[in-house]
Amino acid sequence: MKTQNNRAWLFVLPVLLLVAFNALIPIMTVVNYSVQETFGNNQFFWQGLDWFQQLLRSDRFHAALGRQFLFTGMILAIEVPLGIIIALSMPKKGIWVPVCLVLMALPMLIPWNVVGAMWNIFTLPDIGLLGYFMNHTLGISYDMTQNPIAAWMTVITMDVWHWTSLVVLLCYAGLVSIPDAYYQAARIDGASAWKVFRYIQLPKMKTVLTIAVLLRFMDSFNIYTEPFVLTGGGPGNSTTLLSIDLVKIALGQFDLGPAAAMSLIYFAITLLVSWLFYTLMTRDDNR
Amino acid sequence: MQKRHLIPLVYILFLLLPIYWLVAMSFKTTNEILSGFSLFPQTFTWENYATIFTDPTWYWGYINSIIYVSLNTVISVAVALPAAYAFSRYRFLGDKHLFFWLLTNRMAPAAVFALPFFQLYQAVGLFDTHLAVALAHCLFNIPLAVWILEGFMGGVPKELDETAYVDGYSFPRFFVTIFLPTIKAGVGVTAFFCFMFSWVELLLAKTLTAVAAKPIAATMTKTASSAGYELGLLAAAGTLTIIPGAIVIYFVRNYIAKGFALGRV
Numbered sequence: 001m002k003t004q005n006n007r008a009w010l011f012v013l014p015v016l017l018l019v020a021f022n023a024l025i026p027i028m029t030v031v032n033y034s035v036q037e038t039f040g041n042n043q044f045f046w047q048g049l050d051w052f053q054q055l056l057r058s059d060r061f062h063a064a065l066g067r068q069f070l071f072t073g074m075i076l077a078i079e080v081p082l083g084i085i086i087a088l089s090m091p092k093k094g095i096w097v098p099v100c101l102v103l104m105a106l107p108m109l110i111p112w113n114v115v116g117a118m119w120n121i122f123t124l125p126d127i128g129l130l131g132y133f134m135n136h137t138l139g140i141s142y143d144m145t146q147n148p149i150a151a152w153m154t155v156i157t158m159d160v161w162h163w164t165s166l167v168v169l170l171c172y173a174g175l176v177s178i179p180d181a182y183y184q185a186a187r188i189d190g191a192s193a194w195k196v197f198r199y200i201q202l203p204k205m206k207t208v209l210t211i212a213v214l215l216r217f218m219d220s221f222n223i224y225t226e227p228f229v230l231t232g233g234g235p236g237n238s239t240t241l242l243s244i245d246l247v248k249i250a251l252g253q254f255d256l257g258p259a260a261a262m263s264l265i266y267f268a269i270t271l272l273v274s275w276l277f278y279t280l281m282t283r284d285d286n287r
Numbered sequence: 288m289q290k291r292h293l294i295p296l297v298y299i300l301f302l303l304l305p306i307y308w309l310v311a312m313s314f315k316t317t318n319e320i321l322s323g324f325s326l327f328p329q330t331f332t333w334e335n336y337a338t339i340f341t342d343p344t345w346y347w348g349y350i351n352s353i354i355y356v357s358l359n360t361v362i363s364v365a366v367a368l369p370a371a372y373a374f375s376r377y378r379f380l381g382d383k384h385l386f387f388w389l390l391t392n393r394m395a396p397a398a399v400f401a402l403p404f405f406q407l408y409q410a411v412g413l414f415d416t417h418l419a420v421a422l423a424h425c426l427f428n429i430p431l432a433v434w435i436l437e438g439f440m441g442g443v444p445k446e447l448d449e450t451a452y453v454d455g456y457s458f459p460r461f462f463v464t465i466f467l468p469t470i471k472a473g474v475g476v477t478a479f480f481c482f483m484f485s486w487v488e489l490l491l492a493k494t495l496t497a498v499a500a501k502p503i504a505a506t507m508t509k510t511a512s513s514a515g516y517e518l519g520l521l522a523a524a525g526t527l528t529i530i531p532g533a534i535v536i537y538f539v540r541n542y543i544a545k546g547f548a549l550g551r552v
Contacts, residue, residue: 002378011373012385014366015429022426023392026403086298089291098540102533103299105543106306109532113489113504114525121312121518122305129308132324161302168298169543222396225489229508243398247490250402263399270394278387 027267033260051261061262063237064245065269068221071241075159075220080213082160083167088201090172101172104165116229119158144231148238155227155239162226163216170212174205214277221270242266306529312522320518335523348503349527351417352486355500358421360481363428364474371436372462376445389430397490400426405494415497423495424485431484432477439473472542479539486532503528 034051036044055061091097107115125131125143134142144151178200186196224243227233233240233248240248246266250259312320313335314328339345373379374386404423405414413419447469451461467474489504496502507524536543 002376004379005377006379008373008377008379008382011369015370015389015433016385018362018366018422018425019389019392019429022400022404022423023395025407026400029403029406030399086295089294091292100295100299101543102536102540103302104295105536106529106533107302109483109487109529109536110525111487111489111504111528113508114528117507117521117525118305118309121522122308127320127324129304129326136324161305164298165302218394222394222398224396224398243396246396246398247401250398256402259402263396266396267394267399270396271391274391274394275387278390 030260030263033256034264035257037257047257051257052265055258055261055265060245064240064242067238067240068242071155071223072217072220074156075163076213076216078156078160079164079167079216080209083164083212084171084205084209086164086168087171087175088197090168090175092176101169104168107162108165112225113229115158115162116226119154119161119226119230123154145235148235151231151235151239155230158226158230159220159223163219166215167212170208171205174208175201178204210277210280214274217277218270218274221273309522310526312518313526315519317517317519332519335519336527338520339523339527345503345506345524348501348506351496351500352492352502352504353531355417355420355424355492355502356482356485358417359424359428359485360478362421363425363432363481364478367429367432367436367477368467368474371433371440372466374433374437375440376448386433389433393427393430393434395426397427397488401490401494404491408495414495415499417500419495420492420500420502421485423491424488427488428481428484432481435477435480436470436473439470439476443469476539476542479535479543482535483532 035047035049037047038044090100110118120128122128123131123142123144125135131142134140141147142150144154182200183196186200191199222243223241224247227239227241228244228247231239233244243266246259246262249255249262311326311328314331314333315325316330316332316334319325319329374382400423408414408419408423413422443466447465448461451465456465489502492502493505493508496505503524507521
């Protein structure tokens, strides 16, 4: 049981100040821009909620948002089950376990633009390993700078390569915490592999799985650098996800008002979905 | 070997293939790369690495990155320790809201903050310094650090604190000599994660720097566009960015999984 102590605020104060400096001032800047129009020279004109109304009716925004949800949905649908399967088939102990874990964690420690550049080199049609294999060994025409479907498959594969290990490591941590006695009891009862998974392993993995889904949702929804370096949002606009579109508007065209309005709506969507996960996660703790 | 162990094996092969290709490219000459496909480097060369280690614009990129990443790790862990202790041991006014608010900053798309960050750090005169990037990365690293440390601290029974007070320890002495050694694995893992997320981030690091503190990742994107796509050089620079991660991961190998579970297994 925790004790009530309001002086604990003093302990939290440094964190609060640092994060507030980084979060509150920029977010207020964004709010400020989102209701104004500027023609440069630091002149601003009150615009009200026009940018928000325009944005919510704009086809460009709907398309980017749609692509973003499609991307995040596919990422979750592939990485979560795949991660669980790999974690379940990992050995529980032995000298190979740390080797496996380190190798699996490696992609996550590579700077994001290097990940993009690496996959670019890997998939070049005539001199990349994957590109050469597809075009010349299998004879399937594959060029992600020309074909939107190839571009999508490459971006998805890259993210699976980059982040599935997160799900694996989390699930594995949950699995090794299950005492052997549980499995022995299941064997005595003659439980099938499916039942062991459904009634022993899955419930034990529930907390870590929620964290995995939450982290994968947040990060895939905010993804920018890797697809930007890999495809630049192309061909055409086919892989222009929300962040890429936002940076194009804000830093490319310098349309501060629309970019700010888009930032706020973007952030609000991330917050809303994450809050849903968070309440689901902590609901069980409080019971 | 059991049949099901093939699954992780195939997965690891899949993970290593693009990395192999990057490393292989880094040992090829530009001529060989452009002349066609070869599975192994035909004319093995160290030239790409030599260029990086002799050209200051290249190697300073690495030094800059390491400086701001280390700075960020120290700041994040130092301020997160007392905060995580407060969240794990006490109830106080608004604690749950505060905890969630901290987490919301981990959810903020970096793209949203790029422009306002640029203006903010220019206004306070920190633009193009290592400190600017280190502070900016605190936005997502401090919440993460608080979260992981709180998880690890939650696993330490409260009786430890109480016994120490009964024995006459003052709070600072208890915290440094008893509590910190107890959760040192947690501190190590937290430092690792701060290092990792600061090391891999590019968008903010690039936005907040121009020349003096430019990260290696930004040097790479410049080279890719200006110098007519020198793939070998780019691959060598990329290979070198993998090494720091591979080194730090070795030290926390037994705790990685627990760290990713944010100390909650």
